[in-house]
Amino acid sequence: MTSDPSDARTLAADIRWLDVLTGAERDRAWKSLRFARADAGAFVCRQGERIAGWVGVLEGLVRVASTDESGCTTTITGVLAGGWFGEGTVLKREPCRYHAQALCRCRLAILPAEGFDALLASSLRFNRFVMDQLNERLSQFIGAREWERLRRPDLRVACQLTQLHNAVLNPRAGTLVKLRQQELADLAGLSRQCVNRSLAQLQERGLVRVQYGGVQVLDAAALAREVEAGHG
Template identity: 40%
Template sequence: MITAEHLRAVAGWARDLPEADIEYARRGIVEKTFGKGAYICHRGDRFDYWTGVVSGLVRLGSVSKSGKEVTFAGLPPGGWFGEGSLIKGEARRYDLLTLRETRLAMMNRATFLGLFENSVAFNRYLVRQFNERLGQFIALVEHDRMHSTAGKLARNLAWLLNPVLNPTVGLRIEITQEELGLLSGLSRQMANQGLKALEQAGLVRLEHGGLTVLDLDRLRGYGDGSDMDD
């Protein structure tokens, strides 16, 4: 069990909830640590928790028919996921894999459904999250032809630091170039090369074991229209 204070620290959505709802949510959440490279659940599994990343990094993806690993999204600390499967009462449609040691907050299904039924603030949050995800998906289809490595990196970084989806991350994120590569479908070398290009463009500042985004808006739109360089 966790404290209300802790919940507010790791869950952006909790900050908008009235005290009674926070108390209710708090009682339905347990935390658990997963080792690096651990599967939280496989596609097809039942996993009856709504889940938030407290620390670490999770990759959401699946394996295509030809056996290729496909990444759909990376989940940094502050990201919550799984509401679709819970609401529909379905099995998971994606694999969830930790890229490094990761601590998860797990809300049981009954509690999640209780909030979903009764809390206006919680539903407002869910709608915002759905809407933001949809927007990202549309953007992905829209400029599908983002073949440059820097472009892929820029897109994935912008996703990770999306303030609506991951309100607690801020502009600085702890992530290695290798991990960023895994999320972007790039090797370590290419990730390094692409990141340096983004740094030269003045969009990010590279640090040891992490980076800071200097201009999230421009990062978002990187590769749109005119400049299609590498």
């Protein structure tokens, strides 16, 4: 992960939570923000180490996963551009229980713990934002347990798509989830060919629409139902 302050002025608009702050709070938050790049495969945070701060993905895709004693890695969630992670670890000042790895070249924003705490202390609306974020994360972590039980590859793909779709906070259907099939394969723990076939199946059933550089989620509710049925 390389530091790249030159990106600093490029996009304040891409950080959604800045909008919930007052002018003074926003200025202070902006000053404490740091920017970085991560190449494909680079670790944004390693399991057991301390996290640099609250991490936002401005561009690209980061996989949050845990590795158990036997060396088996489980994907917890993928974080697309616009998403933030690590709030739980920053709050508790604990070493990271999971690792975060860039799946492609990424641009990141980092709000160090001091800046994060300052906002929590001063802004009610920021607290609300973080609470919603934590709540979302909680359900994903619970889902990660069931994840391992999913055997059908198309359901694994459907599950990842559902989470990514939710993570970007898209209430409306027909939203494009921008990621390569290779990246989806990395998230789902499948080969690219397998993901390709699974996507074709899902498209056949009218649940998604496959296109170059992304997948349109046409019926998020139906996708979620399929995954749920797969658990049962």
